[in-house]
Amino acid sequence: MRGIGMWFRMLGPLEVVVDGRPVDLGGSKQRATLGLLLLxxxxxxxxxxxxxxxxxxxETPVTARKILQNAVWGLRRRLSVLSEDGRDGVTLSTRAPGYTLEVAPERIDLHLFRQMATEGRAHLxxxxxxxxxxxxxxxxxxxxxxxxxxxxxxGIVWPEVTTVQNARLDVLExxxxxxxxxxxxASVLGEIATLVxxxxxxxxxxxxxxxALYRCGRQADALGVYRRLRASLVEDLGLEPSxxxxxxxxxxxxxxxxxxxxxQPAVRIAAPAVVPDPPARRHVSIVLVRAGFDRPVGEPRETDLVLDELDxxxxxxxxxxxxTVVxxxxxxxxxxxxxxxYATDHAERAVRTATAVCDAFARTPGSAVPGGTEVKAAIVTGEALVRRRGAEGGVTSLSVSGMLPHIAQTMLTQAPDGEVQICPATRKALARSAAWERHPELSGHQATHVGGASAA
Known part of the structure; x- marks a missing residue:
């Protein structure tokens, strides 16, 4: 990323480079604000x-909004000075319900990375x-x-950062x-081994x-890789290799x-599966979330963008x-x-997910979504048929079938807006894991299981 003008570098420490020279971005809150806007x-x-x-x-201070406003003000002033001739078209604007950074995508290294990766995959x-x-x-x-x-x-931990980091691993593969x-x-054997x-x-x-090992004449080592992977999948996830x-x-x-x-299209891990694996009966928790509006939020295009943000x-x-979204x-x-x-926290993780979603979309001033947003969820725990499916790019996905999804749909239909409905098996699993004691806020989301017995 060289040349005249302003460039934003996110694939490493956050940097703004102007005419080939990095510039000072201010304190950690100012830098973090810019980082999230650039994502x-x-x-x-x-x-x-x-x-x-x-x-x-x-840890949120009572002056958090004021600190954020100061960070935005500092960024806006700094960016306006750096692009004072307007050649870069970088603008930090206030736009309800927050802020937007207008910048040409080709001046962000993350965008260039995605563009090059797309071109490379097309050639492949x-x-x-x-x-x-x-x-x-x-x-x-x-x-x-x-x-x-x-x-x-x-200490910054954002889901968006994890998504970008995983995208690098996909491109590396x-x-x-x-x-x-x-x-x-032979030339890439060491790098593949390091990733594994x-x-x-x-x-x-x-x-x-x-x-790679087999082509280098190391059949025994190649088979050893498979044995170790299979052992880890069975022990950690209860799944067989794809x-x-x-x-x-x-x-x-x-x-x-x-x-x-x-x-070798017949055995390439990157090739999509022609026949999906047979289903396996697994003990799982599933969460079904529904988000919508109780009134129109604008033009159809605007509504689509908001729904995409919710999703x-x-x-x-x-x-x-x-x-996993199935x-x-x-x-x-x-x-x-x-x-x-050796782990019994799947029900707790499902419940914490549902409550976090409902809390995030609560109708409060400055909420992430427009007023009138309705969110509810249903959680069911039990045995279901879980199937592994091949997908493009060698990534395997999961699907679930059986009675549990049907029960979740029934429960969700009767769940009040803003509430999480939990089946008796889920609540029993939470009691075993002491989740109610560790997280008393979960108790506010109890509801009756409408598919059978009541949640006791």
Whole structure:
């Protein structure tokens, strides 16, 4: 990111570079405010979201809004001075219910990263691995460390940061795939091994490591990678490896000649599954959240944007607590929290997710969403059929079926707006984990189970 003008660098410590020189951004609150606005350029970031991003709920000072206003004022003055000739088109504006940073996306390294990654993936999908590797490597070179690392060092923890960090790992796996298809397995073996060591449950990377090891004549080591991954999946999640990985394992056992080819579509972990895995009966908690409005919020386009914001916030709450969004239709989002061996907190995590969503969208001044927002949720715990499905890019997804989703739908229909309805099994699981004692705020969201017995 070189050249004349103002550039914003987020893929590492937050920096603003003007004509090739970094400039002072002020204190930590001012920097954090800019960082959050840059994660959503051109979009209104509500004041309430900025406040929760800058302070934990128990640490929010009574002067928080004034501090935020001062931070925005300082940023606005600094940016106006840096772009005084107007050539960069950078504007920090007040727009209800918060603030928006207008900046050309191509002046933000995160946008350039995503653009290069998209181009690289297109080349990879079209059978041009050399071009793919070049674009993907250029995207990865934009990174100077963990995203917004200076802010995370002072305790900033945002779901958006985790999403960007995970996007880098996805692109790194794409680059590995391109290198393998170019026959450069020996040169990337060490980097793949490092990723697997740091992220042992990433199945795509494990598959890539197995293929690289096998091509280097290390069949036993390749099979060892599979054994370790399978043991971790079974012990931690109660799941078997994906169908693609099982096919690759079998191909290595049989010395399949296709493994030595430059491209192996039959066993590539990046290929979508043709046949989904059979369902497994698992003990889970599911949360069904519905968000909407009791009156129109504006033009259809404006309503769509607000609904998209609601959907994004709900997904972030689910994923930040270890859940998976398995379905979404209209204003309904279904999250899955599988039970894990030696851990019984899946019901608690589901309840805390639902209450956090309801609390975030409470009708309070400066709320993240317009007044008239209606949010409710239903949580059911029990056995369900969980199926793993292959997805584009080698990422596996989960789906859930059986009676539990049906019961959750019934409960949600009868749940009052702003409330969380909990089935008896969920409440029993919470009692075992002492969640009610640790988190007394959850007791305010009890409701009756309308699918059968009452929540006692």
């Amino acid at each position: 959503q350029p051109g979009r209104v970031v509500p004041t309430s979201r900025l406040l929760t991003a800058l302070w934990n709920e128990e 999908a079209s059978g041009a691995p050399e071009e793919a590797a070049r674009h993907l490597e250029s995207a990865l070179k934009l990174w100077r460390g963990a995203v917004l690392s200076d802010l995370t060092e002072v 794409d680059w590995f795939e391109a290198q393998l298809e170019c026959g450069r397995h 060591e740091n992220e042992p449950l990433r199945e795509r990377a494990c598959g890539q490591l197995m293929r 169908r693609e990985l099982r096919l690759l394992h079998q191909a290595i056992l049989e010395h399949d000649p296709a493994l030595h080819a430059a491209q 994004l916030r709900i997904r972030q709450e689910i994923e930040s607590r270890g859940g 379905a979404a239709l209209g204003t309904d989002v279904l999250g899955l929290f599988p039970g894990r061996p």
